[in-house]
Amino acid sequence: MQSNWTQEQLNTFSAADDMYISPFYSDGETPGTPTWIWSVVADNNLYVRAYNGQRSRWYQSAVEQKAGKIKLAGQEYDVTFEPINNDAALTEKINEAYREKYGSSVYLPPMLGEGPVSATVKIVPCNAE
Secondary structure, three states, X not given: OOOOOOHHHHHHHHHOOOEEEEEEOOOOOOEOOOEEEXXXXXXXXXXXXXXXXXXXXXXXXXXXXXXXXXXXXXXXXXXXEXXXXXXXXXXXHHHHHHHHHHOOOOOHHHHOOHHHHHOXXXXXXXXXX
């Protein structure tokens, strides 16, 4: 699958554990309060999940506004958010990326559960075509 991130960015993102996500408020311009979140690279794309599932405020804003900002690996990016649909093969790739990156964390099992899995978002840079 083609990515809109460079391979260098994806490699950096794979190792980084400092993502902050800020979907826009309802005005479509003002970034929300940055929320620290786990991020993974799978299938050459960047993904995040809401620990509290679809009830998460940042997730609801991301789905509604479809855009915002992220800060990752010391850089800030204007991005769009694309919820992923029920794609079992992609979900397993994302699950495996979570296992590889966060396998030692007590928070990993919940992130592989139905709620967070249902609130998985692909993050695409705004300059992507």
